[in-house]
Amino acid sequence: MPNGPNQLQSKIVADALNSAIPGIIKNITDDYVEVEVQQLEECLRWLRDSEEFDAAQLSNLCGIDYHDYFMVVYHLQSLDLNHQIVIKVRTQDHSDPTIPSAVPVYKGALLQERETYDLMGIKFENHPDMRRLFLWDGFPGHPLRKDFLGIGNGRTSGLNRFPFENESDPVRVINQDNRVDDDNSQESPSSWGGA
Amino acid sequence: MTTSEPYVLNIGPQHPSTHGVFRIRVVMDGEKIQDIDMIVGYLHRSMEKLAEERTYTQNIPFTDRADYLAAMSGNLGLCLAAERLAAVEVPDRASHLRVIFAELQRIASHAMANGTLVSDAGAWQTPLLYMFREREKILDLFEMTCGARLTTNYMRIGGVAFEPPPEFWPALGELVDELPERIDEYAQLVQENEIFVARTRNVGIISPEDAINGSLVGPALRGSGVPWDLRKTEPYCGYDNFEFEVPVGTVGDVYDRFMVRLEETRQSTRIIQQAIDSISDGPHKTDVPLALRPEPGEVYGRVEGPRGELGFYLVSDGSPAPYRFHIRAPSLINLSLLRDMARGATLSDAVVTLGSIDIVVGEIDR
Known part of the structure; x- marks a missing residue:
């Protein structure tokens, strides 16, 4: 169970949250507490101000793409009590996700x-100040989404397999799928849209 | 009667006071800053996306290139997170070697941070080069161990890549012996320098409450008087077996952040000495499969890097490559309060304040 060394038990956090803000808990696992997206701000504010949890600092915030929805994870830290609380929310929509x-x-x-x-x-x-940070304003798409730059046919760019993985046939099989046969080789694939 | 109106001043992307390819657009009203907007991304290499298609071990070199002034700390952070995810045990000798290299890296990084800060305050280059003297020796130690000076790629999941060569140990001992004296020399050089004190005292003050709420970490947080150091509060690599202190500031100004870094180099020297004394013989790594497949799950591993809490959030789906690989970059997040700090300050003070936050642009942009 890869919990953080000082991470609070999810159940303790979830019980307290549920009694303070009824109906907020959506899911509990060993790793995190998932809360309702509408009540996220209320949840964070309560955890920050509560004496029992004292989540004074937001140490980490990031999103994860699960193809149909996104999760956003909040790692909260109490500096006085030295414990960590992990809260997650799920976005409703994959095409235009919005959370508080x-x-x-x-x-x-x-x-x-x-x-x-x-x-x-x-x-x-x-x-x-909801603007792009690293990329320029006209950049097409959002690169960390799993469907960004998909090649199609269920393939992704990069390493599909890893060396020496097939024990019965121990040859290096890096990108075997992407090998171009001599018979139908061409200067550049038509899908590139070039000459 | 004359009137004044605000004007926009562009600093960067290439400017000595931005410490890299970092651009700030400042709206000035005479000498005072009205508003500040940072424009970053010139070094964005999309590491988090690239990492999703590589094994955990193949991702270690990315951490060198994120914070290129503290590659060892980045290596250590990723390795610890991946080890916790895959439940890999690390031999005692490897942990000691990791501590030695991470602390050497901290001294080298703080030397750079303090040196450039003094440069920003007007002492052009001379103190910087003084502080580079010991940094060079540290980089020589890195080079003789792993062949690289900056992008070390030295640590591995399960330990470290190589045993240091025989000539490493006498050179390290010599360095550790002379470091306290050298640090005193730096301190004398600037600490009581009237110009430096005038430029840094009571400049860029961050209150402890703001620092905590703004997610500041590392020397930027400790300079405001909050004794928060992950080596003490969430010990890893056996840091709880070493004696050292966590220096904190009292005012939260640029001077305090400078002094915290200077004092931390002294404490790092103490840790290295203790690690040398207590290192035992044994293997320097455990064997881990090339394509490591951790159980599905997630982990948020973090270390106290030179710039503060360096976190790695890894999500595994059971395949050899991480499903999600997020670096919590202290350099970026420490800038959350930049606008609040800069408003109302003069431009010269803002430059010194930015220097005292100690950013590394490779880590901001990733």
């Missing part, structure tokens, strides 16, 4: 949310 911003509660979310918007395409409502 954490900036009113944690100023440290300012740049992390801009980064998540830029690379993952998750919009944060009430963020004071």
Whole structure:
């Protein structure tokens, strides 16, 4: 169970949250507590201000693409009590995901949310400055999404297999699928759209 | 009667005070800053996307190139996170070697941070080169161990890549012996320098409450008087067996952040000495499969890098490549308060404040 060394038990956090804000808990696992997206800001504010949890600092915020939906994970840290709380929310939609911003509660979310918007395409409502961070304004798409630059036919760019993986046939099989046969080789594939 | 109106001043992308390819657009009203906007991304290499198609071990070189002034700390952070995800044990000797290299890296990085800060404050290049003297020796130690000076790629999941060569140990001992004296020399050089003190005292003050709420970490947080150091609060690599102190500031100004870094180099020297004394014989790594397949799950591993909490959030789906690979970059997140700090300050103070936050643009952009 790869929990953080000082991570609080999810059940303790979930029980307290549920009694403070009824109906907020969506899911509990060993690793995290998933909360309802509408009540995210309320949840973070309560955890920050509560004496029992004292989640004074937002240490990490990032998004994860699960093809049909996104998860956004918040790693909260109490400096006085030295424990960590992991909260997650799930976005409703994959094409235009929107969740409430954490900036009113944690100023440290300012740049992390801009980064998540830029690379993952998750919009944060009430963020004071919701612009791209690294890429320029006209950049097509959001690169960290799993469907960005898909080659098609279920293949992705990069290494599909790893060397010496097939024990019965121990040859290096890197990108075997992408090998071009001599018979139908061409200067550049037509899918590149070039000459 | 004359009137004034605000004007826009562009600094960077290439400018000595931005410490890399970092651009700031400043709206000035006379001498005072009205608004500041940072424009980053010139070094963006999309590491997190690239990492999703490579094995955990193949991703270690990315951490060298994220924070290129503290490659060892980046290596260590990723390796610890991946080890926790895959439940890999690390031999004792490897942990000691990791501590020695991570602390050497901290001294080298702080030398660079403090040297460039003094440069920003007007002492052009001379103190910087003083501080580079010991940094060079540290980089020589890295070079004799793993062949590289900056992008070391030295640590591996399960230990470190190589045993240091025989000539490493006497050279390290010599360096550790002379370091305290050298650090005193740096301190004398600038600490009581009237110009440096005037430029840094009570400049760029961050209150402890703002620092915590703004997710500041590392010397930027400790300079504001918050004794938060992951080596103490969440010990890894056996840091709980070493005696050292966590220096903190009192005012939270540029001077305090400078002094915290200077004092931390002294503490790092102490840790290295203790690690040399207590290192035992044994293997320097455990064997781990080339295509490591951790169980599906997630982990947020973090280390105290020179710039603070360097975190790696890894999600595994059971395949040899991480499903999600996120670097929590302290250089970027420490800039969350940049606008608040710069508003109302003069341009020269803002430059010194930015220098005291100690950013590395490779880590901001990744």
